[in-house]
Amino acid sequence: MADDGMLINFDLGDAPLARKAKFVGGTWRERNKANRQAKQASQTEPSTAPAKTRTPYDLSRPAKRLRTDDRAAEQRQAKTPRTAANSALYVPSHAIKTGLVSSSLFTSNPEAVTKFDEPPPEAAEPAKPSNAPLSEEAENFRSLGMSTRVAQHLATKLEMKAPTAIQKNTIPQLIKDDSDAFLQAETGSGKTLAYLLPIVHRIMALSLNEDSAPTGVKVHRNSGLFAIILAPTRELCKQIAAVLEKVLRCAPWLVCATVIGGESKHSEKARLRKGVNILIATPGRLTDHLDNTKVLNVSTVRWLVLDEGDRMMEMGFEDDIRTIVGKIRADNLAMKNEEGLVLDKALPKRRVTVLCSATMKMNVQKLGEISLEDAIHIHASKADMEKDAEAGSNELAFSAPAQLKQSCLIVPAKLRLVTLIALLKSTFARKGSVMKAIIFISCADSVDFHYDILKDTAPTEKPPPGDSETDTKPNPHIETTVSPAAYITSPANTRVMLHKLHGSLAQPVRSATLKAYTECKDPAVLITTDISSRGLDVPAVDLVVEYDPAFAVPDHVHRIGRTARAGRSGKAVLFLMPGPEEGYRNLLSSDPKFVPMESYESVLQKGLASAVSLPADSKAPETTERQTWTSRAEALQLHLEQRLLASPDAAGDEEADGKNKFAKGNARNSKRSPEKKDNPLLISARQAFRSHIRAYATHVKEERKYFNMGELHLGHMAKAYGLREAPGGIGSGISRRTHKATPAASVGKKGTGASSNGGKAGGKFDDDDFGGGDDGEAQKRMAAAMAKMARSMNSASEYNIGGY
Numbered sequence: 001m002a003d004d005g006m007l008i009n010f011d012l013g014d015a016p017l018a019r020k021a022k023f024v025g026g027t028w029r030e031r032n033k034a035n036r037q038a039k040q041a042s043q044t045e046p047s048t049a050p051a052k053t054r055t056p057y058d059l060s061r062p063a064k065r066l067r068t069d070d071r072a073a074e075q076r077q078a079k080t081p082r083t084a085a086n087s088a089l090y091v092p093s094h095a096i097k098t099g100l101v102s103s104s105l106f107t108s109n110p111e112a113v114t115k116f117d118e119p120p121p122e123a124a125e126p127a128k129p130s131n132a133p134l135s136e137e138a139e140n141f142r143s144l145g146m147s148t149r150v151a152q153h154l155a156t157k158l159e160m161k162a163p164t165a166i167q168k169n170t171i172p173q174l175i176k177d178d179s180d181a182f183l184q185a186e187t188g189s190g191k192t193l194a195y196l197l198p199i200v201h202r203i204m205a206l207s208l209n210e211d212s213a214p215t216g217v218k219v220h221r222n223s224g225l226f227a228i229i230l231a232p233t234r235e236l237c238k239q240i241a242a243v244l245e246k247v248l249r250c251a252p253w254l255v256c257a258t259v260i261g262g263e264s265k266h267s268e269k270a271r272l273r274k275g276v277n278i279l280i281a282t283p284g285r286l287t288d289h290l291d292n293t294k295v296l297n298v299s300t301v302r303w304l305v306l307d308e309g310d311r312m313m314e315m316g317f318e319d320d321i322r323t324i325v326g327k328i329r330a331d332n333l334a335m336k337n338e339e340g341l342v343l344d345k346a347l348p349k350r351r352v353t354v355l356c357s358a359t360m361k362m363n364v365q366k367l368g369e370i371s372l373e374d375a376i377h378i379h380a381s382k383a384d385m386e387k388d389a390e391a392g393s394n395e396l397a398f399s400a401p402a403q404l405k406q407s408c409l410i411v412p413a414k415l416r417l418v419t420l421i422a423l424l425k426s427t428f429a430r431k432g433s434v435m436k437a438i439i440f441i442s443c444a445d446s447v448d449f450h451y452d453i454l455k456d457t458a459p460t461e462k463p464p465p466g467d468s469e470t471d472t473k474p475n476p477h478i479e480t481t482v483s484p485a486a487y488i489t490s491p492a493n494t495r496v497m498l499h500k501l502h503g504s505l506a507q508p509v510r511s512a513t514l515k516a517y518t519e520c521k522d523p524a525v526l527i528t529t530d531i532s533s534r535g536l537d538v539p540a541v542d543l544v545v546e547y548d549p550a551f552a553v554p555d556h557v558h559r560i561g562r563t564a565r566a567g568r569s570g571k572a573v574l575f576l577m578p579g580p581e582e583g584y585r586n587l588l589s590s591d592p593k594f595v596p597m598e599s600y601e602s603v604l605q606k607g608l609a610s611a612v613s614l615p616a617d618s619k620a621p622e623t624t625e626r627q628t629w630t631s632r633a634e635a636l637q638l639h640l641e642q643r644l645l646a647s648p649d650a651a652g653d654e655e656a657d658g659k660n661k662f663a664k665g666n667a668r669n670s671k672r673s674p675e676k677k678d679n680p681l682l683i684s685a686r687q688a689f690r691s692h693i694r695a696y697a698t699h700v701k702e703e704r705k706y707f708n709m710g711e712l713h714l715g716h717m718a719k720a721y722g723l724r725e726a727p728g729g730i731g732s733g734i735s736r737r738t739h740k741a742t743p744a745a746s747v748g749k750k751g752t753g754a755s756s757n758g759g760k761a762g763g764k765f766d767d768d769d770f771g772g773g774d775d776g777e778a779q780k781r782m783a784a785a786m787a788k789m790a791r792s793m794n795s796a797s798e799y800n801i802g803g804y
């Protein structure tokens with residue numbers, strides 16, 4: 001037993017606990033006598049043992065004190081009403097009976113080896129935004145070659161008067177030239193409009209000339225499909241479609257549509273039959289339609305855009321993209337041979353492929369080989385171009401927006417959960433300072449657990465927003481994904497709304513939750529997986545917390561890029577643990593000062609400076625104003641652990657009745673009698689812990705020296721899930737080796753969403769769990785196998801399994 005962190009997992013029984021003193025030296029008789037005397041002394045006068053004989057791992061004092069104090073506290077609680085003053089720590093009687101003793105939060109934690117950086121001086125000039133629109137005087141959309149009609153529409157209806165740097169460099173190029181292009185620019189720099197505007201402009205030019213006078217050619221929805229935009233996720237497709245619809249309001253005769261997984265194929269077919277000019281699709285679903293929907297004619301397609309191309313490759317869409325490119329190429333040729341393109345005066349003479357991403361990886365080059373011919377590489381600035389050239393083709397070349405303030409927080413495993421709560425509490429302490437935050441977590445099970453533990457248990461007086469502003473009826477799709485938060489509220493922000501989003505949720509739930517988060521008028525937190533890391537554009541996001549580090553650096557860049565968009569400010573905090581993980585900071589930036597290191601103590605001190613508001617049905621008293629931040633952190637941790645230990649009836653929602661997926665999974669896998677119900681929160685925590693550990697093993701090969709399974713303290717990590725059980729119990733089957741997942745195992749765990757792999761550490765991984773997992777052929781084969789399975793399942797999510 002290495003330290004007291006592990007002791008949380010033992011049932012200590014009722015016998016007094018004392019560490020046996022070991023006597024060395026002297027004769028056997030003398031040692032025996034000394035042992036006998038020590039035994040007698042410990043039986044009669046346990047408290048008189050000299051303090052110096054206690055080791056840091058001495059169990060006797062805390063165990064005994066806790067239990068006697070708690071018994072007394074229990075009796076007091078029975079007699080007197082509990083108030084904030086009379087007890088800070090409430091321990092339920094069953095916890096006392098089972099003898100569960102929590103290890104101290106602040107002992108035996110590994111020290112950070114890196115020295116903490118001084119906070120940046122207050123007077124420091126804030127960095128100039130690098131992804132903001134340019135000045136109106138210098139540039140406007142008209143001067144880039146856009147028609148007056150579109151430029152005016154952008155300025156008056158969309159409040160976009162000047163282009164961003166990437167738009168300035170891309171729009172004239174794609175209007176005048178028919179070359180393929182690769183757009184690479186920071187997150188939030190307006191890449192979507194950079195490729196959409198030239199397409200819209202050129203399609204509009206078929207029917208309207210420069211002065212918006214009719215050309216005599218009538219274009220309508222049945223004139224042909226001119227552009228296909230592929231994106232990796234349904235959410236991103238919907239978002240691109242929403243931007244395009246706004247732009248097309250100035251050309252209502254043009255129609256766009258989406259074909260994405262999770263939607264009714266029947267209604268998608270009906271829409272395609274009616275006619276569509278610009279189609280936004282996920283690759284899997286488009287391939288499906290190309291195979292099965294005769295009415296989908298791609299012979300007139302002049303643009304193919306691959307948005308977030310690197311992500312699509314990671315997700316195993318390579319074959320789909322090859323099929324799509326091949327089909328368009330073949331149909332274009334057939335069309336040309338037959339009658340030639342009638343409408344091709346304003347349209348490109350050849351099919352133009354545009355590749356678009358904030359991050360460039362080797363797999364993008366592969367994608368380029370499949371789809372691009374002599375592509376022009378378009379950057380936002382000359383500096384970016386030079387940086388990219390310097391980095392060379394084998395290097396990762398990307399950076400975060402200059403105005404984005406990054407920091408990393410070195411938090412020992414045991415303290416992770418309380419530190420997260422403290423960070424969020426101080427984030428929402430002032431009204432209006434932060435409106436929206438996103439917390440990235442490695443896997444869906446862990447998202448579920450953190451949502452469950454952080455949400456308030458009180459029935460909401462005001463229902464979460466429905467589908468429209470006037471809709472006062474609660475939206476059933478968000479019943480289990482949107483809730484007011486406990487713990488992180490403050491007197492200034494008494495209502496902070498909590499949202500959860502991951503790929504294992506049904507599509508209507510995903511869409512409704514994202515909408516609720518985007519439109520939420522209260523301060524809002526989104527707890528999510530990497531499903532939200534790409535492309536998601538919610539301008540009001542002020543803070544991104546990477547509670548679990550990304551599986552690969554490019555994913556980190558996309559995650560933090562959800563804030564500081566289009567010139568706005570933003571902050572990103574990365575949680576790392578003391579030890580090898582500290583080295584990861586150097587990977588994020590060649591200048592470590594760029595990502596300053598903060599101490600968790602300061603976060604706890606700030607966040608727990610005032611009392612924490614506990615969930616409405618909590619039996620524990622509020623933490624008191626008189627407590628110090630350390631005792632408040634301990635009380636909070638104890639309270640969280642006790643919530644997991646409460647009887648299912650006390651936890652008491654429908655989950656306890658077996659409706660909860662975790663409860664079901666537990667009943668299936670548990671060796672105990674199925675009647676014995678566990679608290680659903682405890683089941684959720686165990687499941688989340690297992691999945692977290694498995695996810696930890698899937699960091700990309702180059703980064704595993706920082707995220708080393710061998711260095712992970714399972715007992716300490718369990719505490720971050722409020723668990724007191726032995727890692728041997730909750731983590732059984734977890735291998736400390738980082739090994740490549742096999743397709744079969746992966747598919748199994750994906751498919752079931754619970755531990756279905758023969759009692760091994762199961763758990764629901766999220767969409768992206770394999771995105772950054774393992775390298776090489778095995779990874780690719782796995783992704784391809786899963787993509788194939790998704791297609792054969794037909795209903796399978798485009799995003800739900802590594803491929804989609």
Ligand SMILES: Nc1ncnc2c1ncn2[C@@H]1O[C@H](COP(=O)(O)OP(=O)(O)OP(=O)(O)O)[C@@H](O)[C@H]1O
Binds near residue numbers: 187535
């Ligand atoms: N010219 C402009 N003026 C003002 N705002 C703009 C302009 N162009 C784009 N935006 C806004 O900038 C935000 C980011 O745009 P967009 O989502 O296209 O960025 P992106 O570069 O694709 O980011 P990511 O790489 O994260 O997907 C959006 O809210 C968009 O409305």
